[in-house]
Amino acid sequence: MPDTTARLLYRRPQQADLPSVFSIFGDPQTNLFNPAGPMTDIAQAEALLDRWLQHWETHGYGWWALSSAQAPEQILGFAGIAAHDYLGKQVINLGYRFAVQAWGHGYATEAAQAALTHAFDHLELPEVFGLVRPDHVASIRVLEKIGMRRIDELDDVPGKAPSLIFRIQRDAR
Known part of the structure; x- marks a missing residue:
């Protein structure tokens, strides 16, 4: 796992991150494209954080807590790779x-680029997927910038347009 990139510090999440998880995942603006909407109580954030910590215990990797080098105590966000079930199988x-x-x-x-580097160069995973809502233009742009390509759709939200599935393979980098 990288400790830093040019501007970001990465670390495994901890229980002390619970207020940041709730603040970020409970903010309506950060959930504009999340069909489930923002978290409404701290128990939801606690459940998510527990899932992240369990994923780390089981797999040895997962989502990171991110901060800037200038303010390492302030969480800017969370990012990483994790096992997830869709396409009829477990994918990264x-x-x-x-x-x-x-x-x-x-x-x-x-x-996202640091996560791919970790997935391919350190974990030697064969491929990584990204699932994004079709109207989330900024996130689609991020996936395209890091070399991911749209490969499919997933009808995962009843009554809404299907999510877009992106993928990048290790040997395609």
């Missing part, structure tokens, strides 16, 4: 969510 899915004040600085692209 790239994900990220940043606080609104961190938007527009290229952090999502930087974190």
